Amino acid sequence: MSKFKKKKSGDLPAISTASLPDIVFMLLFFFMVATVMRDSTLMVSNTLPAADQVQKLDKKDRIMYIYAGKPSSRYADKYGTGGRIQLNDKFATVEEVGAFILAERASKRQELQNVLTTALKVDGDTKMGLVSDIKQELRKVNALKINYTTRVGDYRQNMN
């Protein structure tokens, strides 16, 4: 009879965790490759307006960013609460936009220089005067492709 009786081994064998580091490393490499770190810290408040007829901005290497909005609370004492432009890591005046675009354009690869888009990341509460000034500067340096960066949402959110 004891022929059919399985030998009771008692406790379950422990699951080997030897491959756990491998799995974690795999995930780690994925996120390391996929990560794009913010290259400039925002010094202006940047609540983008909502729109739903949007097109995606692929290919990050073809985009130049211009930020604008009220200086965030840390900088409010020094720079006031009017709309300001931020280029890379510092505040800039409207006149500096042209030079910034030319410098950015020169830093890109030759074949990309004609297909660059300027993404305007402008805070929703900014006055159009500032945006118009930026647009005039962009026209002067012939950077005509622009993108009003928005978040995806219904336009009625903008009305209050």
Add this chain to the structure above:
Amino acid sequence: MAKRAAPEVNAGSMADIAFLLLIFFLVTTTIETDSGLNRKLPPMDEQEQEDIIIRQRNIFTVVVNKYNQLLVEEEPTEIQDLRQMAIEFLDNGGGQGEEACDFCQGKRDSSSSDNPQKAIISLKNDRETSYKVYVAVQNELVAAYNDLRNREFQRLNPMLGMNFVEANKIYNDPRTSTNEKSALKPKLDEVKNLFPQKLSEAEPNKN
């Protein structure tokens, strides 16, 4: 001299270190891409700017004042009605003879636009206008064009099973193969020709 075996390094904490790094990258990752309204600015050439005479009925004026109120064709309007008004204007097709529009489904009102190729939307804003209202207006005008382009795209390409916006998205996707792109391009261009985006922006008031 007895050879001493090197003690094995304990790799048990390897997972912990890896987890730590993993969590760091998880937190800092931003995979989402930006999206927004693509526009093209008019080039700035000061020389010869010949005046082209445009009939008043072919211009659809939208003015946003500094209190963020909308004036469409001289009438105070709410933004909810803007899209429909723009569609009616573009799709009117009131032209006669050579200027007739055979695909328009509008009212053929003789006081509105002749055909979509002639129709121009003129947008004017004040320096004090809020940017988000401006974006909302832009969004609605682009939506009017997209609605009409979708309609025509589906009428011309019923077999494709997608509309203009979806087709355009596929066309602009870098992962789409060149074959597919070249097949889509003439179809997209055809519709773009039927409803060209003629959105002119006046320079804002200085006061």
